[in-house]
Each structure stands twice: as C-alpha cells, then as structure tokens.
Amino acid sequence: MKYIDNFLKKLNTNRNTFVAFILTLITIYIVVDRIAEMLLMIFTGVSYSYWGPIEYTFALACPVLAFAISIPSKFVKTKKDKVTMFFVFSILLYVIAISMFTQWLNMAAWLLLLSVPNYAEIITEFSDLVTPAFVSISLYLPLVTILPTFKKLYMGVNDSQDEIRSIWDYGGINLSDKKENHGPYTCEVYICTDNETAKKIVMPETSRFQSLFVCGGSGSGKTSLVYEPLIAKDIERKYFFREVSKEMGYTALKTGIAYLNKPYDNDYLNKNFNLNMLTPAENKEAIFNAYLKKMILNKLGEETVYRNLGLTVMAPDDELLIHMMDVCKNFGIEYSVIDPSSNTSIGLNPFVYDDSSKIAITISSVLKAMYSVTHNNSEDAYREDISIQAIENVAILLKEMYPRMNEGNLPNMEDLLKMLTNFDLIQKMCEILAHDEELKEKYAIQLAYFKKNFYANAPGKENTEKYIYTAVSQLDNLLRIPGVKTILCNRHNNLDFDKALQNGDVTFVCTRRGDLGAART
Numbered sequence: 001m002k003y004i005d006n007f008l009k010k011l012n013t014n015r016n017t018f019v020a021f022i023l024t025l026i027t028i029y030i031v032v033d034r035i036a037e038m039l040l041m042i043f044t045g046v047s048y049s050y051w052g053p054i055e056y057t058f059a060l061a062c063p064v065l066a067f068a069i070s071i072p073s074k075f076v077k078t079k080k081d082k083v084t085m086f087f088v089f090s091i092l093l094y095v096i097a098i099s100m101f102t103q104w105l106n107m108a109a110w111l112l113l114l115s116v117p118n119y120a121e122i123i124t125e126f127s128d129l130v131t132p133a134f135v136s137i138s139l140y141l142p143l144v145t146i147l148p149t150f151k152k153l154y155m156g157v158n159d160s161q162d163e164i165r166s167i168w169d170y171g172g173i174n175l176s177d178k179k180e181n182h183g184p185y186t187c188e189v190y191i192c193t194d195n196e197t198a199k200k201i202v203m204p205e206t207s208r209f210q211s212l213f214v215c216g217g218s219g220s221g222k223t224s225l226v227y228e229p230l231i232a233k234d235i236e237r238k239y240f241f242r243e244v245s246k247e248m249g250y251t252a253l254k255t256g257i258a259y260l261n262k263p264y265d266n267d268y269l270n271k272n273f274n275l276n277m278l279t280p281a282e283n284k285e286a287i288f289n290a291y292l293k294k295m296i297l298n299k300l301g302e303e304t305v306y307r308n309l310g311l312t313v314m315a316p317d318d319e320l321l322i323h324m325m326d327v328c329k330n331f332g333i334e335y336s337v338i339d340p341s342s343n344t345s346i347g348l349n350p351f352v353y354d355d356s357s358k359i360a361i362t363i364s365s366v367l368k369a370m371y372s373v374t375h376n377n378s379e380d381a382y383r384e385d386i387s388i389q390a391i392e393n394v395a396i397l398l399k400e401m402y403p404r405m406n407e408g409n410l411p412n413m414e415d416l417l418k419m420l421t422n423f424d425l426i427q428k429m430c431e432i433l434a435h436d437e438e439l440k441e442k443y444a445i446q447l448a449y450f451k452k453n454f455y456a457n458a459p460g461k462e463n464t465e466k467y468i469y470t471a472v473s474q475l476d477n478l479l480r481i482p483g484v485k486t487i488l489c490n491r492h493n494n495l496d497f498d499k500a501l502q503n504g505d506v507t508f509v510c511t512r513r514g515d516l517g518a519a520r521t
Helices: 002-010 015-044 053-070 079-114 119-125 127-157 161-169 222-255 266-272 285-291 319-331 356-375 385-405 413-421 423-434 437-442 444-453 461-467 469-479 482-488 497-503
Strands: 189-193 200-203 258-260 278-280 296-300 303-306 311-315 336-338 506-510
Touching: 002 015, 015 053, 015 079, 015 127, 053 079, 079 127, 079 161, 127 161, 189 222, 222 258, 222 278, 222 285, 222 311, 222 319, 278 285, 311 319, 319 506, 356 385, 356 469, 385 413, 385 423, 385 444, 385 461, 385 469, 413 423, 413 469, 413 482, 423 437, 423 444, 437 444, 444 461, 461 469, 469 482
Parallel strands: 311 506, 336 506
Antiparallel strands: 189 200, 258 278, 296 303
C-alpha cells in the first residue's frame, strides 16, 4: 500500500477518489453493455450475451461500492453532492437490475420453448408469432418498473426530509490509512471503550486540531471527567516526546550521524535537550532523517519540524490549573502561569515582541475587540480609521524610542496610556528620534504624521483627541485593575507566545473571570 499511496500522491488524489473513479468507469461500461443487450432483446427477442449469477453479482456490486466509496472522496464536497451521487448510482443500479431480470426472463422463456417437442418447427414455421412474443417479454419489465422507480426517487426520496437526512448522515466506506494519525508517536488520545464491541475509542491526531464541544449541566463532570484527563494525557505525551528525543539524540551523537550545533554542558542538555540542537553529519542526512522519521512532523524547506507538544490551558479559576500543574511536576515538565491575582505571575506585555508593527496591530486589535464586546456593536468599535492609525503609530514610536531613553527598559501599556493622554510626551519623543539621522529616515512617514496630528497647534490634533477617546477610556479602565496591570505592564518577565509555540512550552492562564468580568478576560 505504501507504493500505491506514493503513486496517488503524484496524482494529487487519495484512495477513495481513485477507487471511486475506477468503479464508476466500470459501472458505466457495464450499464452501456447491458443497455445494448436489452436493445437486442427488444428488437430481435434474443440476447447476444447471457450473464449468469456471478457476472451480475459483480455488476450489481460495482455501483453500490462506487457510491459508498465516493462519499468520503473528493467528488463529494457538500451534502447536496451526496444526494446527487445517490440518485445517479441508484439509476445505474436500476438499469443493471432491470437488465438482469429481463434477460433471465427472456432466457427462461427460451428454455421453456426449447423443451417443447418440435421446437425447431415452431420457430421456423411460426417465427412471426414467436419474435413479437419475446419482444413483448423484453419490454414488459422496463415499462412496468420505470415509472414506479422514478416516483420513488423523485417524489419519494427527494420529498422526504428524513430520507434526505439519512443520505446526508451516511459516511460511506473510507479507504484511507487507518494507522495514519494513530500510534505512540502521534498526539492521539484514548477516550473510552465501547461496552458492546470492547473496542477502544481513540481521537486521532488530526481531530485534535478541531473544536471539541462538551455539553453538560453545572457539576456534571465536564472538567473532571473530560478536560482534565485529556490535558493530563497531553502532558504525558509531551514527556514521552521529550524522553524519546533524548534517547534518539544520544544514539545519533554516539553513532556519528549528527553533532551538536552549539556547545552545551551536560546539565543544560539533560534539562533542555531537543532535536533542534542536532545537525546531521555531512553526507549522512539521509541516514539521519530515516533514523528520526517517527519524530519528524514535517519539513518546511530546509527546516525540520520535530514532534513536540505545546499546551496552553485557560480556565476561569485555578482549580483545574492546580491539578494540571501537579501533573507537570510529576513528569518534571516546566510551565508558566499567568494569574492576575498573583504578584509573581509572568507578564503578557505586548512590547516583548521584536516586530514593532506586530505590537501595534496586536494592541489596536485587542482594544477594538474590547469595545465591541462591551457595546455589542462591532460596527461602532472605531468609527474612524484614524483611531487605529493613531494607536499603532504611537505603539511603534514607543517600542523604538522608550528603550533608548530608559537604559534599555521595556515599555508597557501604562506608558502607552500616558502618551495617548499627554501629546507633549509624543512630541518630545519625536524630537529626540529626529536627532538620529538613520531613525529619522526610517520613520519619516511617522514623523510627518505626528507633526500633523499630535504636535501643539497641529491641524489634526483636535480630531485625534476625539477619535482616540474611546480607546483611551478602554485602556484606562483595564489598567485600573491591579492584577491586570501587573501582567500587562511587566517590564522584566514576560511570555513570548511566538517562542512558546515554537518551543512547545506549557502555559496555564487563569482568567479570574468572576473577579474581572467577561469584558476584561
């Protein structure tokens, strides 16, 4: 099957699509052949090729299997396509079936006639009577059944919502590799055991990237019986990937197929080792990739992405998080905690990112979303584009100049609020920036914008103050909460989500929704 799958990849298709296509072609050939046989019986009373039970069993199986296999294929993209496929293959199946019964009825009639004494004389002397009789037999079944079949399909199935829904719900026969996304080197998770078949119900890795809806009343056990076991299994799998990486990495180093790309001491390697620390030895890339095949998730150009498992858990209180932190401690896995009620919480200062444009977009998007939540009208979030433009440009200026003016310290959201409420600070910062010729050239557009909209006596200053009033109010309300301010205004210990995702870190976020309110979480 491996070679077949490789062949199908070159055709840019999958097993179901390819097999459904082949079976459909065979079905069409059989239907055309059977229609030709029926026409011969209708015009001559005799068929050219009488098929037996074995041939017709194969013929009838083709449209049935073609329909079942086509459902999970690329041919079916919508529920409407399922219904169309059902009608098409039902008609093809009808043609084959009616051909079978008509041919067998014709055959039975001929055998009956052949058993009569002097049948040769009857055929030769009374051929003008025999031929019309056999033609009538060949026409009987098609004429009698075609109208009821049409009524059943068009007026029965098509007008019945229950039957249409049953077609929608039919999953077909899936020929895809059942082992794909399963196994110890994937992020599949065991759910339960079927008490009727004793089969294990497992959620494959691909399904882990989709939404999971857990429904139940308060206290029914959604968290303790569903979420906690799933998260604990993920932590256990992260531990498995870490230990396997160490074992395979050690073997790769000992056998000489790879070497460390930087100098590391043993303590650091034991604590932080990952396969990204290895570089394949020259002329041994193929051996290295073959050896680590199970741990390679995918390849992005020359970069190899190894299997790891990052995890971010958000909860309205700390009960779930405490349980999961205990699981992490048992496996020796480090984690970060974001909690507004803790003075030692790691920060979420958006200025921690290196890209100033990304920082600006993040801040303006969050403030806009907060306004939409509290006012329930996204169209009025920012009535003018100048509001977003002002916030993003000030954020870029702050990211660039604050560290230069404050011994490398990181700016925070409170600094942004101060600048948005005191335009003199923006003017002062722009004047300092303008003394650096390189920065002056780089931010020439921003400097012109600030001179026009933020400087004293600037023509656009009044409009800017009016347009950013809502954003300033939202930011001011947010930073009044001590816990939130501690997290958003942290200058020294902040979580970089880009690096956390890249390194597969574990992060626990306690939103304290009951204390802060929905609009602030």
